[in-house]
Amino acid sequence: MGCLVCGETEFTDLFATKDHLVSGESFFVRRCTACSFTFTADPPAEEEIGRYYLSEEYISHSDKKQTLTERLYHLARRYMLGRKHRMVTAVTHRESGTLLDIGSGTGYFASFMNKKGWEVTGIELNAQARNDSVTRFGISVLPPAEIKAIPDRSADCITFWHVLEHLHDPVMWMREVKRILKDDGKCIIALPNPDSADARWFGDRWAALDVPRHLWHFTPATLSRFAGNQGFKSGRIRALPLDIFYISAMSYRNIGCRLPLFRGILTGTLLTIASILRKNSASSLIYELSKQAARDL
Numbered sequence: 364m365g366c367l368v369c370g371e372t373e374f375t376d377l378f379a380t381k382d383h384l385v386s387g388e389s390f391f392v393r394r395c396t397a398c399s400f401t402f403t404a405d406p407p408a409e410e411e412i413g414r415y416y417l418s419e420e421y422i423s424h425s426d427k428k429q430t431l432t433e434r435l436y437h438l439a440r441r442y443m444l445g446r447k448h449r450m451v452t453a454v455t456h457r458e459s460g461t462l463l464d465i466g467s468g469t470g471y472f473a474s475f476m477n478k479k480g481w482e483v484t485g486i487e488l489n490a491q492a493r494n495d496s497v498t499r500f501g502i503s504v505l506p507p508a509e510i511k512a513i514p515d516r517s518a519d520c521i522t523f524w525h526v527l528e529h530l531h532d533p534v535m536w537m538r539e540v541k542r543i544l545k546d547d548g549k550c551i552i553a554l555p556n557p558d559s560a561d562a563r564w565f566g567d568r569w570a571a572l573d574v575p576r577h578l579w580h581f582t583p584a585t586l587s588r589f590a591g592n593q594g595f596k597s598g599r600i601r602a603l604p605l606d607i608f609y610i611s612a613m614s615y616r617n618i619g620c621r622l623p624l625f626r627g628i629l630t631g632t633l634l635t636i637a638s639i640l641r642k643n644s645a646s647s648l649i650y651e652l653s654k655q656a657a658r659d660l
């Protein structure tokens with residue numbers, strides 16, 4: 364199979380990295396020699412990958428607030444919801460509208476946006492997460508196949524918060540995004556950044572590689588090229604400031620270091636200071652895409 368981004372067929376293996384969360388298996392991260400796009404080599408097929416998500420932590424994001432980590436997690440989530448909301452309004456120049464959240468999980472973001480006046484639909488693979496969103500927040504959440512039933516040009520904004528890197532067929536998803544988005548609508552994609560300061564620091568031990576659940580490791584350059592191929596114009600790139608602490612702490616924990624949270628916060632702080640002048644060095648980046656007008660194509 365050719366490269367997802369450029370179609371070329373020559374690759375080199377960069378390094379092997381381990382699935383610390385569930386299986387303990389190792390996978391190679393492979394790079395296209397033509398365009399430098401990196402991806403997880405030989406991942407489990409879509410029908411078989413379900414078992415690699417069977418972790419307490421992945422379903423996670425429970426509402427326990429006992430440990431310091433859990434408390435910090437809840438504080439961070441509250442902060443991030445506000446930040447994502449501000450980002451949607453800034454990118455779309457709208458205070459309300461229709462929003463489709465792909466990979467809506469347990470529905471926190473969808474519900475938050477709904478309370479802020481947006482009409483929100485979620486798409487979620489996990490049936491339990493879909494049920495939770497409906498019973499808890501009253502949000503309408505559809506299974507992935509039902510995206511086909513969403514009308515053309517009906518959304519002002521479509522969001523993928525750390526989701527695109529999990530999808531086996533991102534081309535199909537971007538085709539649906541293009542169909543569903545209004546002509547002046549915006550697509551927001553948050554992704555881990557393999558060019559980040561923490562990715563360089565941790566190398567093959569960077570927790571956000573998260574193999575084999577993360578299939579694609581987009582950088583600003585490869586995401587922009589991929590989006591262009593799918594008929595999108597790339598706009599501003601923004602940072603998700605807290606992810607470096609979380610990812611650094613996870614990376615230390617995976618390696619078996621003591622006091623991973625403390626070390627993660629320390630490393631995150633030092634790396635943030637050290638790379639303050641480097642563009643797009645944040646652990647996670649948020650990409651803003653618009654539909655290319657027919658005349659641009």
Ligand SMILES: [Zn+2]
Pocket residue numbers: 366367368369370371395396397398399400
């Ligand atoms: Zn390529």
